[in-house]
Amino acid sequence: MDSPENLQISLADWERNSAAIRAVRNTVFSVEQGISETLDFDGRDQDCVHVLAQIGESEIVGTARMLPDGHVGRIAVHKQWRGQGVGTQLVEYLAAVARDRGFAEIHLHSQVQAAEFYSALNFVARGEVFMEADIEHVLMVRIL
Numbered sequence: 001m002d003s004p005e006n007l008q009i010s011l012a013d014w015e016r017n018s019a020a021i022r023a024v025r026n027t028v029f030s031v032e033q034g035i036s037e038t039l040d041f042d043g044r045d046q047d048c049v050h051v052l053a054q055i056g057e058s059e060i061v062g063t064a065r066m067l068p069d070g071h072v073g074r075i076a077v078h079k080q081w082r083g084q085g086v087g088t089q090l091v092e093y094l095a096a097v098a099r100d101r102g103f104a105e106i107h108l109h110s111q112v113q114a115a116e117f118y119s120a121l122n123f124v125a126r127g128e129v130f131m132e133a134d135i136e137h138v139l140m141v142r143i144l
């Protein structure tokens with residue numbers, strides 16, 4: 001098996017890469033977390049900046065997106081590749097894109113179970129816990 005040393009994070013294009021992006025999100029959000037595909041694929045993907053994490057020549061292991069207003073989301077890493085920095089690199093890549101575009105901050109709706117992951121990436125929770133897709137979430141903001 002290839003090691004994460006072969007990890008590459010790159011910008012993706014929704015038209016060209018939607019099959020790869022959909023495959024990761026379907027596995028993580030739909031199959032693993034039971035989130036409906038209708039909620040996941042909300043019609044906003046064509047407006048987003050997308051990133052893909054790839055190991056070696058062709059294995060897509062993760063993805064994330066950012067809406068035009070700096071809302072980061074849909075961060076998903078295949079289970080077998082977690083805990084090796086893939087999620088961190090996806091978020092840092094999008095933060096760098098946002099910084100280049102002159103954004104002062106980025107924000108996201110963190111599942112409460114993932115809040116520690118984002119805290120470690122300098123996101124700070126704001127406001128009350130709320131329900132989204134039947135899962136507890138909290139708004140988190142990172143000043144760039």
Ligand SMILES: CC(C)(COP(=O)(O)OP(=O)(O)OC[C@H]1O[C@@H](n2cnc3c(N)ncnc32)[C@H](O)[C@@H]1OP(=O)(O)O)[C@@H](O)C(=O)NCCC(=O)NCCS
Binds near residue numbers: 028085
């Ligand atoms: C959340 C997720 C994207 C993190 O990806 P990852 O590649 O495992 O993240 P990293 O390896 O970069 O993790 C960095 C650190 O955060 C920790 N971490 C990762 N996921 C975490 C979680 N859900 N809760 C708490 N800590 C977490 C890691 O253990 C690691 O800690 P360390 O530096 O002390 O070793 C991944 O677990 C995932 O796809 N989960 C399912 C989908 C999901 O919940 N997405 C987020 C929706 S808001």
